[in-house]
Amino acid sequence: MSKRPKTANNTGMTGRKRATSYDVAKAAGVSQSAVSRVFQDGASASKAMRDRVVAAANKLGYRPNAIARGLITQRSNMVAVVISKLTNLYYPEVLEQLTQRFSEQGIRVLLFALEHEGDADKVVDQMLQYRVDGILTAAMFTPGQMKTIDNAHIPVVFYNRTLKNHQVCSVRCDQEEGERWLVDELVRAGHRTFGIIEGPADSVVASERKMGALNELANMGITDITIVSGEYGYETGRECFSRLMARRGSAPDAVIAASDAMAIGCIDEAREGYALKVPDDISIVGFDGVGPARFAAYDVTTIRQPVKRMAQSAASMLIERIENPDLSPEKRAFSGTLIRGSSARLRSADE
Amino acid sequence: MSKRPKTANNTGMTGRKRATSYDVAKAAGVSQSAVSRVFQDGASASKAMRDRVVAAANKLGYRPNAIARGLITQRSNMVAVVISKLTNLYYPEVLEQLTQRFSEQGIRVLLFALEHEGDADKVVDQMLQYRVDGILTAAMFTPGQMKTIDNAHIPVVFYNRTLKNHQVCSVRCDQEEGERWLVDELVRAGHRTFGIIEGPADSVVASERKMGALNELANMGITDITIVSGEYGYETGRECFSRLMARRGSAPDAVIAASDAMAIGCIDEAREGYALKVPDDISIVGFDGVGPARFAAYDVTTIRQPVKRMAQSAASMLIERIENPDLSPEKRAFSGTLIRGSSARLRSADE
DNA sequence: TCCCCGTTTGCATTCGAATGCAATACTGCC
DNA sequence: GGCAGTATTGCATTCGAATGCAAACGGGGA
Numbered sequence: 001m002s003k004r005p006k007t008a009n010n011t012g013m014t015g016r017k018r019a020t021s022y023d024v025a026k027a028a029g030v031s032q033s034a035v036s037r038v039f040q041d042g043a044s045a046s047k048a049m050r051d052r053v054v055a056a057a058n059k060l061g062y063r064p065n066a067i068a069r070g071l072i073t074q075r076s077n078m079v080a081v082v083i084s085k086l087t088n089l090y091y092p093e094v095l096e097q098l099t100q101r102f103s104e105q106g107i108r109v110l111l112f113a114l115e116h117e118g119d120a121d122k123v124v125d126q127m128l129q130y131r132v133d134g135i136l137t138a139a140m141f142t143p144g145q146m147k148t149i150d151n152a153h154i155p156v157v158f159y160n161r162t163l164k165n166h167q168v169c170s171v172r173c174d175q176e177e178g179e180r181w182l183v184d185e186l187v188r189a190g191h192r193t194f195g196i197i198e199g200p201a202d203s204v205v206a207s208e209r210k211m212g213a214l215n216e217l218a219n220m221g222i223t224d225i226t227i228v229s230g231e232y233g234y235e236t237g238r239e240c241f242s243r244l245m246a247r248r249g250s251a252p253d254a255v256i257a258a259s260d261a262m263a264i265g266c267i268d269e270a271r272e273g274y275a276l277k278v279p280d281d282i283s284i285v286g287f288d289g290v291g292p293a294r295f296a297a298y299d300v301t302t303i304r305q306p307v308k309r310m311a312q313s314a315a316s317m318l319i320e321r322i323e324n325p326d327l328s329p330e331k332r333a334f335s336g337t338l339i340r341g342s343s344a345r346l347r348s349a350d351e
Numbered sequence: 352m353s354k355r356p357k358t359a360n361n362t363g364m365t366g367r368k369r370a371t372s373y374d375v376a377k378a379a380g381v382s383q384s385a386v387s388r389v390f391q392d393g394a395s396a397s398k399a400m401r402d403r404v405v406a407a408a409n410k411l412g413y414r415p416n417a418i419a420r421g422l423i424t425q426r427s428n429m430v431a432v433v434i435s436k437l438t439n440l441y442y443p444e445v446l447e448q449l450t451q452r453f454s455e456q457g458i459r460v461l462l463f464a465l466e467h468e469g470d471a472d473k474v475v476d477q478m479l480q481y482r483v484d485g486i487l488t489a490a491m492f493t494p495g496q497m498k499t500i501d502n503a504h505i506p507v508v509f510y511n512r513t514l515k516n517h518q519v520c521s522v523r524c525d526q527e528e529g530e531r532w533l534v535d536e537l538v539r540a541g542h543r544t545f546g547i548i549e550g551p552a553d554s555v556v557a558s559e560r561k562m563g564a565l566n567e568l569a570n571m572g573i574t575d576i577t578i579v580s581g582e583y584g585y586e587t588g589r590e591c592f593s594r595l596m597a598r599r600g601s602a603p604d605a606v607i608a609a610s611d612a613m614a615i616g617c618i619d620e621a622r623e624g625y626a627l628k629v630p631d632d633i634s635i636v637g638f639d640g641v642g643p644a645r646f647a648a649y650d651v652t653t654i655r656q657p658v659k660r661m662a663q664s665a666a667s668m669l670i671e672r673i674e675n676p677d678l679s680p681e682k683r684a685f686s687g688t689l690i691r692g693s694s695a696r697l698r699s700a701d702e
Numbered sequence: 703t704c705c706c707c708g709t710t711t712g713c714a715t716t717c718g719a720a721t722g723c724a725a726t727a728c729t730g731c732c
Numbered sequence: 733g734g735c736a737g738t739a740t741t742g743c744a745t746t747c748g749a750a751t752g753c754a755a756a757c758g759g760g761g762a
Binding site for chain 1: 717718
Binding site for chain 1: 369412414415416417418419421422427429432437438440442443444446447450451454459460461462463464466476477479480481482499502503504585615618619622623642643645646647648649
């Protein structure tokens with residue numbers, strides 16, 4: 001026979017331990033199940049019961065224990081959000097949108113920030129230990145990691161990434177399309193020689209962007225192309241630009257940078273290091289459409305990702321999968337929009 | 352007598368449910384307690400036992416259930432991190448540092464992003480439901496909210512904020528000192544008329560900065576001061592600057608903006624809207640020392656907060672309080688460092 | 703060989719809420 | 733008043749791991 005001694009709050013005021021549903025039940029003179037039901041949505045409870053319980057609960061400062069609830073319901077109501085390099089100018093907006101969407105749905109966000117995209121191993125372990133209901137990741141997982149996650153039947157949505165040889169959910173901005181668009185516009189406006197500032201090697205997004213640009217340049221018959229590579233970020237942008245100049249000897253007509261931050265770095269280096277006028281002497285374009293790209297001193301021509309819609313979409317895609325685990329994988333691709341800043345000479349939209 | 356039927360994984364391979372310590376115990380032919388102990392740090396277990404259990408666990412893909420563990424140990428190993436306005440250029444760095452410190456200590460971060468500093472009510476409720484071990488907040492709590500949290504005996508550390516009439520832990524950068532420093536330097540360099548661009552009314556930090564600047568200006572006998580107020584952020588910075596100009600009729604010698612983003616806005620507006628040369632015609636200073644403040648086109652003179660040390664300090668302060676709840680409240684204040692950018696005419700450091 | 707003491711191990715209970723089932727309370731209706 | 737039918741309520745069990753206690757084990761010394 002299981003007895004429940006339940007020392008509980010002697011005084012009901014200064015108790016060192018937090019009130020449980022049993023304490024509330026005792027205080028209200030009802031059963032624990034009743035308390036439980038009052039604090040659920042669809043459960044049946046008379047108004048009288050509800051009032052008594054709520055009154056007792058308030059007096060005791062009772063709050064249902066989400067941990068205990070999670071144990072019995074097999075639902076933690078938490079999702080893991082994995083992000084690499086938070087200081088990247090782009091991610092904060094994504095993260096903000098995601099947490100907002102999730103919390104609207106009563107879902108909490110367990111945040112995992114990776115220093116590099118590769119550090120996911122320990123993180124995967126943690127996510128599984130905490131029995132998150134789903135995973136939304138803006139970092140890559142290895143096939144081994146995916147297998148682990150699949151075995152645990154946890155739905156995953158990739159943000160701006162996807163996994164070859166593995167059917168997964170993803171929401172992304174079409175990077176290649178965006179780069180094609182930029183290239184088309186640049187070529188149409190007469191640019192013939194190009195520099196490409198490539199992003200970090202471990203970033204899928206970076207390589208998609210590079211390939212998008214290169215393919216389209218090839219299509220257009222452009223052959224004078226110089227590629228230099230670095231990390232995302234302002235400082236590397238500057239450094240890459242000077243490497244580019246060193247490599248070529250003279251400035252190309254246009255530079256395609258892998259991110260806005262790098263584009264801004266290029267602009268500064270072009271102006272300060274090489275006395276080039278942007279866009280008169282050289283056009284520089286970026287990607288993302290982050291806030292600082294709109295600073296007047298740069299006004300970067302770029303592809304703006306529809307972050308809000310993407311995040312919204314990713315969140316609901318994940319929530320759907322949590323509610324119905326048998327939904328088949330789905331990939332959604334969004335198109336970016338071209339922002340005609342003054343960092344590049346383009347023909348106006350209606351020409 | 353409590354029996355444990357434990358249907359568990361029939362096959363051990365394709366089981367729909369995740370393996371538990373009982374499954375591992377059965378597979379290894381040992382007791383559940385043994386499994387539990389193998390997966391703990393200080394617990395006693397022979398090497399033979401350890402090997403058998405680990406082998407079985409690996410075969411079954413077992414991972415301890417952190418939820419169940421939290422229930423029995425009364426420790427969730429999660430802390431709540433509350434941040435308002437993630438898209439503020441300043442917070443991502445803080446958040447990154449915090450998550451890093453916490454995860455080094457085996458603590459997970461439950462993220463709560465507020466749209467406005469006032470939205471904390473629901474958030475407090477959630478934090479308590481999830482039984483977080485501690486709270487680190489970069490948003491204000493009302494006295495009522497603090498009372499709720501105190502009753503639950505959850506340690507709280509405020510980041511760049513503090514609560515009057517309430518002894519709390521906090522880590523902050525001395526905003527007033529920083530502003531005094533800026534003012535001193537500006538006055539010493541001959542600036543006599545000032546504009547102050549104030550931050551949002553609901554931000555404690557903003558008002559500390561304003562008061563710091565005003566007090567020191569008064570000390571120095573400066574009386575020609577115009578104050579305009581807005582939100583943090585680039586766009587408001589621009590807009591505030593033109594309001595400032597409209598209000599005064601002519602440009603002040605110097606503008607003190609409540610944040611770097613606003614300072615950058617002011618610089619752009621001064622240049623574009625009023626053809627002013629920065630810093631020749633007007634000096635503009637900011638606060639924070641965020642990344643974009645170092646972009647060459649702005650090179651903002653500002654106070655850089657030692658974010659890394661502050662975050663580190665805040666995290667360990669919270670961890671200490673979690674481990675020893677009886678530690679008395681403590682406030683730590685860090686000094687910022689002056690960054691002599693080219694957005695303001697200052698006398699050089701050694702003059 | 704026997705005994706003592708320190709390790710390992712297992713047993714049984716515990717954490718706090720949810721829930722299937724059975725018991726009870728209400729409702730309306732004849 | 734009596735009865736069927738529904739809405740509430742309570743009982744007992746469950747989720748998965750941790751842990752105090754006692755039993756079993758192992759090694760060393762006499």
